[in-house]
Amino acid sequence: MSDDSLWFRPPPRPSHPPIAPTPVETPRVEISIDGQAVAVPDTATILDACRSIGIDTPTLCYLETLTPVNVCRVCVVEVKGSRTLVPACSRRVEPGMEIQTNSPRVQLSRKMVLEFLGSSVDLSTAPTALEYSSRYGANAGRYGPAKEAALAGERDAREPGHHHPPGSLHAETVAQPVKIDNNLYVRDYSKCILCYKCVEACGTDAQNTFAIAVAGRGFDARISTEDNIPLPDSACVYCGNCIGVCPTGALMFKSEYDLRQRGEWDEARQTKTDTICPYCGVGCTLSLHVQDNQIVKVTSPLDVEVTHGNLCIKGRFGYGFVQGGDPDKE
Amino acid sequence: MDLHFHGPDATLTERSVVDSVLGLPPSEGPGGLRITRDEGHHSLVQRSKLLPAFHAVQNRFGWIPPGAMDYICRRLSVPPAEAHGVASFYHMFTLKSTPPTVVHVCDDVACRIKGSEGLCTELQHALGAEGWKRSPCLGQCERAPAALVVRAGETPSATSVAPANSQSLLAARAADLPASADTRESIRASVPQFGSDNLRLLSRVGRVNPCSLEAYQASGGYSALTKGILQGPEAVIAEVMASKLMGRGGAAFPTGRKWEAVAKAPARPHYVVCNADESEPGTFKDRVLMEGDPFAVIEGMTIAGLATGSEQGYLYIRGEYPQATERLKHALEAARAAHLLGPKILGSSFSFDIELRSGAGAYICGEETALFNSIEGKRGEPRNKPPFPVHVGLFGKPTVINNVETLVNIPQILALGGEAYSRIGTAGSAGPKLFCVSGHVTRPGVYEVDFGITLGQLIQQAGGVAGGKAIRAVLLGGAAGSFVGPDQLNIPLSFEGTRAAGASLGSGVVLVFDESVDLADILLRIAAFFRDESCGQCVPCRVGTVRQEELLHRLRSGKPMRSYADELELLKEIGQVMRDASICGLGQAASNAVESAFATLNPMPKVAQIR
Structure with missing residues (x-):
C-alpha cells in the first residue's frame, strides 16, 4: 500500500476558521x-x-x-x-x-x-x-x-425473605466489623447507607469494572462482591472511584483509616494541593491531601473535565514515590 | 466487558443443565465465543435469560453451585457480582448447599389462623432446621394451611399440598407424588359457586378440561380473538374503553386507556406482559383462573397484543404456582400448534407469541416495574415513575401490563360488547369481580360477584363465620389493604364504595377473622411480611418496615419505650414517611393494615402495656 493513497492524505485546510455552533435554545x-x-x-x-x-x-x-x-x-x-x-x-x-x-x-x-x-x-x-x-x-x-453488631460475614450470609423476629427492645442496625482485605482501602459497611453510588461508579457510570453490586434484599441488602469474596480475588482494579463518591466514609483510604484508628486524623491540619498526575499523558487533576508533610489521600475534583472526579490506581494510590519511600518495601 | 472469574470450573453436569436453557455454546471452548455483532440488543436479550438459567440449576441441584454460577455468567456476559446480587434477591434461589427436597410451609395470615405454627413445630421435630422453610403466602388460602414441596434432581418436581398436615407433608417429601391426574375435580373445591349458571369469569373452571384446546373452543373460546381480528385493533380498544374495565391487580387503572397509550406510542417494539405474580397475602383468584381456564388468559393476552401492536408477550408467573405453570405451559404449546400463537394467527397478518417466565420468590416482583426488571434478569427493584410502562416499560419499550383477571375479562368484553359489559356492576366499577374469601368462613374460595354487593353479603354467601362465632375483623385487599371491623360489613364492594370507607379492594382479598383471633399476632406477621419483602432500595421502606415491626413488638410484649400514646404517634410518623416517600406501592402501603387496625380495632389494648 503506497502512502499517497486517498485515505492517507490529510484533508485540505479549511479556508476560514470554523464557526462556533449556535447555542441550542432549550x-x-x-x-x-x-x-x-x-x-x-x-x-x-x-x-x-x-x-x-x-x-x-x-x-x-x-x-x-x-x-x-x-x-x-x-x-x-x-x-x-x-x-x-x-x-x-x-x-x-x-x-x-x-x-x-x-x-x-x-x-x-x-x-x-x-x-x-x-x-x-x-x-x-x-x-x-x-x-x-x-x-x-x-x-x-x-x-x-x-442492637449489638453482627459478626463478620453474618450479614453477608443472610437469606432473603427471612429474619429473626425482634427479640429485644433494641433497634436493628447494619453494624458489623470493618472489611480490611488489602492495603489500599477499607470497607466499613457499618457506615453504608446503601446509596448505590459505589456500584454506579464501579459500573457503567465510570469504571465499567462491575466488581461490586447490591446483594440480598430488604434491610439485609448490602454492597458485595460475588459471594462476598475478598477484593483481591474480585474484579476490583483499585481505581478508588468508589471511595471518591462514597458520602459516608464507608469506603475509606487505608491511610486515612489507620490515622483515624490512631486518633491522628486531623482535617484542620491538612492542606489540599491540586496538581497534574505525572504517570501518563491524560493529564488528570489530582488533589493531594497532605497532613504533617505526608500525603494522606488523593482525590480529583468533580468539576474537572478530564476526570469528573475519577482516577486510576496510579493516580489514586501511586504517590509513595513522592515521599521518598522505597516502593519495594511497601 | 472484561469479566473476572474466580470460582471453580463448572462440572459437566452443571454445564449441560445451563446449556439446556441457553443452547449449546457457539464454540468448543468453555463459554464459547463472545458475540460482538449488535452487542447492545444482544446482551439485553441474553441477560434476560439469567433467571431461567438460575431456575434450571436450582431445580437440578437444589442450590446454585459457584461453578454453575460462573458458567452462566460466562455464557451471558453478566458480571459475577451482579449475578450474585440477582440470585441473592430471590428467596427460592439458594446459594449454599441445601438438601434436594425442601418443604416450604406457609405461615402467612390465612394459614396462621389454620394452624401453620403447629405444622412448623412438627416439621422442626421431624426434619430439624434443614429440609423445611417458612414461606410467605403461597396463594392456597382457601385450603389452608398450605405447603409447597420442592424437589430438585434429574426429574425436579414441585407439589402444592393443601390442606397440609405433617403426615401428608412428610409423605409428599418422601415419595414423588404424581400431580393429581384429574384436571377438573380438584379445582371445584376452590370455587364454591361451581354449578351456578351465572358465572362469567369462572364459567369454565372445574367444568371444561383445562388441558384441552378443543374443549376450550367448544365452550366459546377463541371466538373473541376471531372477532377482534376481524374488527381490527382500533375497534378492540374502543370496546375495552366502552367497557370501563379497570385493572384487577390492585391499582384499578382503566385498561382501555393503558392499551390506547401503548398502541399510540411511537417507539417499537411494543410488549404485552401478563402479571401473574400473584403474591398478595390472601389472594388466589389468578391461580384458580390459570389452573382452571388457562386458555382464557392466553386468549386475553393475544387480544391485548393485537390491540397494542405487540408481537411478543411475556407471562410472568410466581414461582410458587407449579400446577398453574404446567397448565399454562401446556396451553401455550397447544395454542402454538393450532396456530393461535405464532406467525399469522388465524390466517391474518397478526403475529404474536408468548414466553412464560417464572418468578423466584419475591412479592415485590408483582409491582409492574420490578417485574420488568426481573424479566430482564435484574434484581426486582421497582423503577421510579414517571416514565410509566406505557412509554418506557420492558426492555425500555412501550409495554402494556395487565393482571390475569383483567385479561380474562377481555374475551367477555368482546363477546358481550363493551357497552353491555359496562352495565354490569356499579356506575364506577364495571363488570364481574372475583373475590378471594378465606379465613374463618364456612366455604372459603373464589367468588364471582357483580361489583356493588356488600361485604356482609359476600361473607354470607361464603356461609358466614364457621361455628357461629362473631366477626372480629376483616382484612380487605390483602396485607397492603386495610382492616375493617364488624360494624363496617355494609361497605359496598366496589372501587368507589371501598374508597369512600377509607379502604380499598386491592386484589380482592376478603380474609375473615372471628373473635378467637389474636389480632396483635396477625399484625406482627403482616409487619414481618413487609420487612421480608421490601426490596431494600429506598430508605423509608427498607428501614421503616423494620422500625414498624420493632415498635409493634414492643407494644405486643408490653414494654413500650415511652407512653402508649407516644408510641402510637411514632407508629403514625413511620407510616407517614413510608406512604409519602417510598418509591413504590409496597412501601407506600406497608403501614395500611397496621394503621387501620389501630384506628378502629384496638388490637393491642393499653391495659396490657403496664410494665
Whole structure:
C-alpha cells in the first residue's frame, strides 16, 4: 500500500476558521417553587430548579456525575396533584408544576429518613448527613438502643425473605466489623447507607469494572462482591472511584483509616494541593491531601473535565514515590 | 466487558443443565465465543435469560453451585457480582448447599389462623432446621394451611399440598407424588359457586378440561380473538374503553386507556406482559383462573397484543404456582400448534407469541416495574415513575401490563360488547369481580360477584363465620389493604364504595377473622411480611418496615419505650414517611393494615402495656 493513497492524505485546510455552533435554545418551563415563579430549561430536574434559586435541597445518593437513582429519598418535595412526595433529584420539571420544598409533609419525611439512617447506620464520618440531621431535628435515639453488631460475614450470609423476629427492645442496625482485605482501602459497611453510588461508579457510570453490586434484599441488602469474596480475588482494579463518591466514609483510604484508628486524623491540619498526575499523558487533576508533610489521600475534583472526579490506581494510590519511600518495601 | 472469574470450573453436569436453557455454546471452548455483532440488543436479550438459567440449576441441584454460577455468567456476559446480587434477591434461589427436597410451609395470615405454627413445630421435630422453610403466602388460602414441596434432581418436581398436615407433608417429601391426574375435580373445591349458571369469569373452571384446546373452543373460546381480528385493533380498544374495565391487580387503572397509550406510542417494539405474580397475602383468584381456564388468559393476552401492536408477550408467573405453570405451559404449546400463537394467527397478518417466565420468590416482583426488571434478569427493584410502562416499560419499550383477571375479562368484553359489559356492576366499577374469601368462613374460595354487593353479603354467601362465632375483623385487599371491623360489613364492594370507607379492594382479598383471633399476632406477621419483602432500595421502606415491626413488638410484649400514646404517634410518623416517600406501592402501603387496625380495632389494648 503506497502512502499517497486517498485515505492517507490529510484533508485540505479549511479556508476560514470554523464557526462556533449556535447555542441550542432549550425551551424553558415555568414552574413555581415555594410560591416563587421560576423559569428553567425543560431538561432540568426539580433539584436543578431549586438550586437555581438558591434553595438548599439535601441530597445523599445524588451526585452530578452519576445517574440519579433516587433511593435515599431525602430530597423529596411536595408537588401539587401528586399523591406522594417526589424525588427532586430525578424528577424532571413539567410546565405549571407547583412545588413545596419545606411543607410539613416534606419536613417530616426528611426528618424520618435521616432518623432511619441515623438509627441504623454509623454516620460519624458523614458530616453532610449529620448536618442534615440537625437541620431537620432528627432524633435517631427514639428507636431504642442499638442492637449489638453482627459478626463478620453474618450479614453477608443472610437469606432473603427471612429474619429473626425482634427479640429485644433494641433497634436493628447494619453494624458489623470493618472489611480490611488489602492495603489500599477499607470497607466499613457499618457506615453504608446503601446509596448505590459505589456500584454506579464501579459500573457503567465510570469504571465499567462491575466488581461490586447490591446483594440480598430488604434491610439485609448490602454492597458485595460475588459471594462476598475478598477484593483481591474480585474484579476490583483499585481505581478508588468508589471511595471518591462514597458520602459516608464507608469506603475509606487505608491511610486515612489507620490515622483515624490512631486518633491522628486531623482535617484542620491538612492542606489540599491540586496538581497534574505525572504517570501518563491524560493529564488528570489530582488533589493531594497532605497532613504533617505526608500525603494522606488523593482525590480529583468533580468539576474537572478530564476526570469528573475519577482516577486510576496510579493516580489514586501511586504517590509513595513522592515521599521518598522505597516502593519495594511497601 | 472484561469479566473476572474466580470460582471453580463448572462440572459437566452443571454445564449441560445451563446449556439446556441457553443452547449449546457457539464454540468448543468453555463459554464459547463472545458475540460482538449488535452487542447492545444482544446482551439485553441474553441477560434476560439469567433467571431461567438460575431456575434450571436450582431445580437440578437444589442450590446454585459457584461453578454453575460462573458458567452462566460466562455464557451471558453478566458480571459475577451482579449475578450474585440477582440470585441473592430471590428467596427460592439458594446459594449454599441445601438438601434436594425442601418443604416450604406457609405461615402467612390465612394459614396462621389454620394452624401453620403447629405444622412448623412438627416439621422442626421431624426434619430439624434443614429440609423445611417458612414461606410467605403461597396463594392456597382457601385450603389452608398450605405447603409447597420442592424437589430438585434429574426429574425436579414441585407439589402444592393443601390442606397440609405433617403426615401428608412428610409423605409428599418422601415419595414423588404424581400431580393429581384429574384436571377438573380438584379445582371445584376452590370455587364454591361451581354449578351456578351465572358465572362469567369462572364459567369454565372445574367444568371444561383445562388441558384441552378443543374443549376450550367448544365452550366459546377463541371466538373473541376471531372477532377482534376481524374488527381490527382500533375497534378492540374502543370496546375495552366502552367497557370501563379497570385493572384487577390492585391499582384499578382503566385498561382501555393503558392499551390506547401503548398502541399510540411511537417507539417499537411494543410488549404485552401478563402479571401473574400473584403474591398478595390472601389472594388466589389468578391461580384458580390459570389452573382452571388457562386458555382464557392466553386468549386475553393475544387480544391485548393485537390491540397494542405487540408481537411478543411475556407471562410472568410466581414461582410458587407449579400446577398453574404446567397448565399454562401446556396451553401455550397447544395454542402454538393450532396456530393461535405464532406467525399469522388465524390466517391474518397478526403475529404474536408468548414466553412464560417464572418468578423466584419475591412479592415485590408483582409491582409492574420490578417485574420488568426481573424479566430482564435484574434484581426486582421497582423503577421510579414517571416514565410509566406505557412509554418506557420492558426492555425500555412501550409495554402494556395487565393482571390475569383483567385479561380474562377481555374475551367477555368482546363477546358481550363493551357497552353491555359496562352495565354490569356499579356506575364506577364495571363488570364481574372475583373475590378471594378465606379465613374463618364456612366455604372459603373464589367468588364471582357483580361489583356493588356488600361485604356482609359476600361473607354470607361464603356461609358466614364457621361455628357461629362473631366477626372480629376483616382484612380487605390483602396485607397492603386495610382492616375493617364488624360494624363496617355494609361497605359496598366496589372501587368507589371501598374508597369512600377509607379502604380499598386491592386484589380482592376478603380474609375473615372471628373473635378467637389474636389480632396483635396477625399484625406482627403482616409487619414481618413487609420487612421480608421490601426490596431494600429506598430508605423509608427498607428501614421503616423494620422500625414498624420493632415498635409493634414492643407494644405486643408490653414494654413500650415511652407512653402508649407516644408510641402510637411514632407508629403514625413511620407510616407517614413510608406512604409519602417510598418509591413504590409496597412501601407506600406497608403501614395500611397496621394503621387501620389501630384506628378502629384496638388490637393491642393499653391495659396490657403496664410494665
